[in-house]
Amino acid sequence: MKAAAPSTTLQYHKQTRFAMATRPNKLANKHIVVFGGTSGIGFAVAEAILASSPTARLTISSSSSIKIEATIKRLLQSFPSNAIAGHVCDLATPDLEESISSLFSAIGKVDHIIVTAGDPISRASVHDSTLDSIRAAGQVRFIAPILIAKHGSKYLTPGPESSIIFTGAMVGQRPMEGWAVVAGYAAGIEGVTKNLAVDLKPVRVNCIAPGPVDTELVAGMSDEQRRGFYAVAAKTPIGRAGRPEDVAEAYLWQVLEQAGAADRRYMLTASSTG
Numbered sequence: 696m697k698a699a700a701p702s703t704t705l706q707y708h709k710q711t712r713f714a715m716a717t718r719p720n721k722l723a724n725k726h727i728v729v730f731g732g733t734s735g736i737g738f739a740v741a742e743a744i745l746a747s748s749p750t751a752r753l754t755i756s757s758s759s760s761i762k763i764e765a766t767i768k769r770l771l772q773s774f775p776s777n778a779i780a781g782h783v784c785d786l787a788t789p790d791l792e793e794s795i796s797s798l799f800s801a802i803g804k805v806d807h808i809i810v811t812a813g814d815p816i817s818r819a820s821v822h823d824s825t826l827d828s829i830r831a832a833g834q835v836r837f838i839a840p841i842l843i844a845k846h847g848s849k850y851l852t853p854g855p856e857s858s859i860i861f862t863g864a865m866v867g868q869r870p871m872e873g874w875a876v877v878a879g880y881a882a883g884i885e886g887v888t889k890n891l892a893v894d895l896k897p898v899r900v901n902c903i904a905p906g907p908v909d910t911e912l913v914a915g916m917s918d919e920q921r922r923g924f925y926a927v928a929a930k931t932p933i934g935r936a937g938r939p940e941d942v943a944e945a946y947l948w949q950v951l952e953q954a955g956a957a958d959r960r961y962m963l964t965a966s967s968t969g
């Protein structure tokens with residue numbers, strides 16, 4: 696009998712290939728940290744990880760202790776057997792490096808580091824930009840991931856089973872009117888990924904570049920940006936914005952996939968909605 700279509704993100708993960716199948720569970724007893732795990736893509740990635748293994752250990756991080764606490768409660772309702780912790784790390788502050796270093800010394804050994812953190816985008820177009828706004832636009836999405844790799848790599852279990860996954864954006868590859876500043880950082884993180892995959896080998900370093908995905912980030916956009924977002928989404932091959940749980944599949948695949956690393960040290964995955 697055909698399974699009923701999933702109506703929630705959680706049902707989706709339980710009914711798809713995230714469900715525990717007969718294959719060896721590569722996430723059993725692994726510790727995964729998700730920067731930006733309290734909403735949108737990061738939250739869906741957290742669910743996908745927990746749905747993959749009842750013994751996976753998860754640490755979620757964001758700038759807000761209130762959001763972290765609420766997210767842990769929400770996740771534990773669906774995944775009571777998993778160990779889920781949280782650690783505040785505001786990636787937009789001047790003491791960024793110290794905060795990242797403290798996070799890793801507090802959480803200890805990790806197997807996978809996933810970075811989906813992104814602060815609200817206030818100015819993306821060159822015409823509106825100032826020196827300060829250009830610098831600010833890159834701190835969470837470009838500078839922070841490099842420092843997370845710097846400090847986090849010291850705590851990663853050595854070997855090709857371990858991985859770091861960054862988040863870029865399709866706008867780094869395909870131009871979109873008014874997004875030049877963010878596009879620069881999105882393209883830049885892909886270059887960082889390829890080079891870090893060499894520097895940190897045999898640990899795998901990958902990057903996901905999503906197209907438009909309907910998340911809390913979109914709710915925080917200006918009306919003009921939101922109109923542009925849905926107009927771009929309507930022109931994609933699927934004709935609408937992607938869902939976080941769809942994109943989460945790409946992250947989970949990069950966490951688990953090791954075969955490709957034998958001949959490629961990095962992988963950049965563009966979302967099919969882009």
Ligand SMILES: NC(=O)c1ccc[n+]([C@@H]2O[C@H](COP(=O)([O-])OP(=O)(O)OC[C@H]3O[C@@H](n4cnc5c(N)ncnc54)[C@H](OP(=O)(O)O)[C@@H]3O)[C@@H](O)[C@H]2O)c1
Pocket residue numbers: 730731732733734735736737756757758759762763784785786787788811812813814815835836862863864865904905906907908909910911912913
């Ligand atoms: N949605 C899309 O269409 C799309 C497309 C391409 C690329 N992306 C990229 O994908 C990433 C995730 O986007 P999303 O749509 O999932 O966004 P989202 O729903 O707004 O989630 C962003 C996450 O980042 C955290 N965050 C925000 N400011 C932070 C800070 N200063 N320090 C640490 N964490 C912070 C948020 O938590 P707190 O608020 O609790 O800090 C939240 O957990 C972003 O980098 C975004 O640019 C998104």
